[in-house]
Structures are given as C-alpha cells and as structure tokens.
Amino acid sequence: MQSRMMDLIESAPSEARNLYQKYNMEEEIDRIAYHYEVDSDFFKIITGGEWNHYSCCMWEEGSSLTQAQERKLDEFARMMNLKPGMHILDVGCGWGGPLVYLCQKYKVTGHGITISPMAIPVAEARAKKYNAQCTFEVVHWQELRSVKQFDAIYSDEVIVHFNDLDGFFRKASQLLKTGGIMVNKELHFRHSKHKHAIDKLSQHINKVYAYTGNYRTLRDELDLLDNNSFQLEEILDIPISHYNKTINEHWLKNLNAHRTMLTTMTSEKHVQDFKLYLKGICRIFTAKVFGLHIVSAKKS
Template sequence: MQGVFERIMTTPHKPQHLYPRYSQRDKSETNSPRFVPNPHFFTTIVGGQWHTYSCSVWHGASTITQAQENKLNIFAKKMQLKKGDRILDVSCGWGGPISYFCKQFGVEGVGITTVPEQYIYAEQRVKENRVQADIRFQHWQELPEDEIYDAIYADEAVVNLADAQGFFEKCKRLLKPDGKLVIKELHFTHSTHAPKKNKPRCLANAIYGFTGKYRTLHEELQLIDNAGLQLENIDQIPIQNYWITVHDQWLRALEDNKGFLCHLTNAKYVKNFSLCLYGYLRRFNNDVFRLHMITASPKGQAN
C-alpha cells in the first residue's frame, strides 16, 4: 500500500491558494493559537541553537546548528556588519538570528513581531544571551522613521506581508544612504505556478493563516525597484538546502517527538503540519521554486 509520502511526492503539482486573506486590521486572527501553537512546538521541529524557521545552508555543515550559522553568516556578509552597527530584523521569530548577529558581530539589534508568543520568547532569549537587542511587539508600518538602520534583513518574511510594496518603501526611508536591505525568499520559477484565487485552499492556509503570497523573482525585483532601492546583488541558494532542512531535519524531528508535539497541540494539528511539509517537498521536487538572497540599498537613488 502506497504511503502518505509516496502519494504526495507522486501527485502532479497543482497551484494552491497561498494568497493572503487578511489585512493588518484583522491580524489578530492569525495570531490565535490555531496558527501559533506553543513556541516549543516550533523550536522542537526546527532544532539547532538558533531556531531559524526557514531554509538553512548545508554546505560543509554536519549539524543543524552549523547549517543555521552558515545561513546567518551569509546574511552578515551581505549586510557588511561591523561592530556598532544598528540592524533591524523584520519578523524576528523566536529571537535566534538577532541574538546571533549581536553576539558574533557586536551590533545593536531591533527585532519586531506581531505574534505575542514570539515576542515573549524572543525577549527572554536576548536577555539570556546578554546582547544589545530590543524586541518589540510592533508591525513594520509602525516603525518610527526617525530611527535609522545600517542594515535591515528579512528571512522568508516578505512573503507573509500584505503590502510588500509599502514595506520596501518603508525600508528605503529607514536605511542610511549606504545601508543594506537583505532578504531571502522562495520565488516561483514561472508565473503559471501562481495560484488562481478560486482554487481550494491547501493545508498551508490553515496552518500559516493565509499569509503566504509567493511571487516570481522578477515581480519581487519590480517591487524593490518601484520603492527606489538600488539592486546590488542576487544570489541563488541551491534548493537542495531546503529539501535537506525540511526532510532530514524538520520531518525527522517531528516523527521523533510526535508524542510531545501532540501534547503541545493536538494529533490533527501535528498530522496537518506534517502533510504541509511533505507538500513543500513535492513543490521542491517539481521545480516550482527557486531560493534567492537579494541585496539592495538606497544608495544613488533620488528621494
């Protein structure tokens, strides 16, 4: 009898409804326990020291912590971090990356999130790491524009923003003239992979709160250009890194800790979460996505 994994991996890909179905005014819906279970649910699955809930980079790494640090070091290089810099982490998650950058590079950090559970966890984490980081329960639209940054980064967070164009415009106003914006995102390999709005929603919708709006690389670059930001570099990260992260780390951790995770949430949530991850593996296998890191700056642009 064919197992769940084999069924998912052999089913032809169909575009899924991954577009946002909420505005900032009703963001409290996506912050409910339905979408944000106990923080230990995610930290158990993603593992490692820094708990980065996105693709890690596995070249030369033998552990998840090393793979997470590989990715974070690429971010640091692109941001050109130096001691005393002030950086902004958009959608700071559980506080791992901002703690790492502050600890390793001597920078001062601000991390923002609209998820109460993440805010509490991340705030405690930066205190435990004794780093200069300010964790805020704040939406990016609410960031004061008299606070300027040397670098802004977002690790697979722009896809969850209802107003990506407004976000890039905000980044331009918040960056120093020689500052850096560095984002890492999955992009469709072709526009035909984009979902039709009348298609049935997939499991990811129920788990992630209808927040994912994937786009092609050229669409992302157009938004950056429209904001008056100057493109500096595009790096493609082999999608195999995502396969290893999801298949060898997250799904294995889920299976190894299924009882504990069911206790934190419930059996149905754990099953759906597992199926959602297998669904992403199928998309990686079917050449639906590429993974890019984009660096831009306001340098040389007219106000």
C-alpha cells in the first residue's frame, strides 16, 4: 500500500472525509489503488464463488454463491437484451468474472476496463479458461478510446467511485450505438438528507475507499441519465437483505475462515479494518439508509 496515500488518508481534515470529493484523474487512480491494489487472491478469497463478484449477489431459496452470482448476471443479460454476436463493455470489471460469464454463456464479445492493474492477469486467465471472447484493459473511463461502438454497456457497483457521473453518462452515450442499452447497478440513498449527514461509521466506510465515495439518490442518477438523453427502460429493486446475506453468510465467513492467509497477504490492521468495514455496511443496510437498484436506459 502506498505510504503517501496512507498519510493523506490518515491526516485528512474533516471536510476531506465527506462524500463527493473531486480529484484529478491521477489522484483518483491512486485513491482507488489504496482499496483495490492488494494481492488478487485477497479479493478472490473474500468474495468466493466461481465468478468472484465484489458486489451484491441475487439469492433464491437454496442457491449456492456461484448460482447467486449467475442469477444477477442473467438479470444484467436480460436487461441488456443480449444476443449472440453483440459487443459489450464492462466498466469497472473487477477480476473479470462477470464479463467472462456473460461472454461464454450469451456468445457475445466483450471488453472490460479497470484502473486496478493487479486484477488483469486474473481476468485474462479466466477468459482463457472459459474460452471467452473478451479483452481487458487498464484505463480510466475518461480515457477509453474504442474503434468500435458497443451494443451495451454495464457497471456493477462502480459508479459510486465517479464524482463526475454526468461526464460518465456522456462518455457512455458516445461509446454506445443508437438504441444501445446501458445498465448500472448501485446502492442509492433512500433520502437526500443522508448525502450530507455523514456519521462516524459512514466516514469509516468512505475512508476504506480512500474517500472516493459518491453515493447518490436514485433520483439524482435518473436525472443525470435524462440529461444525457438516455431513455429509462427499467428499474429493478433488489431487496437489501440480498446484500446482508452476501456479506454475512459469505464475505465475512470467508474472511474469518482464511484470516491468517489474508493477513500474510496484507497486514493484521488491513484485515481488521476490512472486517469492520463489512460489518459497518451491514449496520447501515439494517438502518435502511440505502436501497439497491439495477437501472437500464436506452441511448435515444
């Protein structure tokens, strides 16, 4: 972990700990690295299942973790209206699991982008294992250039890191074919009063993200889509209990079961902070501060 960033975070004045901090691109990349640039096995072990989602899964009675990951991706596929031969973009592709699953199951080709270079070898090895037609690239969304327009774009719990969501939707519109679909899954504040009433627990969670949190209301997100000429297609409300199950019955269990190994990869403090952060998120969910939605919209 970079010590410059560690110092910046530990000594951040109180106003720098609030949501909606604006950074230049280099600083944003450094801050994202603070959370994501650890041994890839760290996130692989904690998230588990075949596809290693670092995002909420969708549960059905008796489903395994892998089935719950796939269930969510099948919803993404339905909302993007995937058909064989389409070309799709995963913004914030994590360790490649979601894109590889979609490409091999729905016979589409894909491109995944991330600003976390350590995730790329894991993603590429996975694509090879499944013979999936997809590529991965380390690039900030602002810098992405594509010779080919996409049929669909999706992101899963990534846009929280984007201060300039308006700019992201503008960029997505340029990258999409007319009539193409964009799908975003994200947590949303249930009321705008939460945006500025950030308590100690929320500050701790934002600190784990190196103060890159930009949680919004669903209404804010819909307004920005509308500003960028996206026509709303569907809003899927995922009960927040799905997130509690993902974290309590899997991520925390995995962390506790492999604590020694995770400590070797990082440090005792890192693992302890991570555990507190996971428990903190669950406490906020129980207090009904957040809702969880997948929003799809068409480029018109």
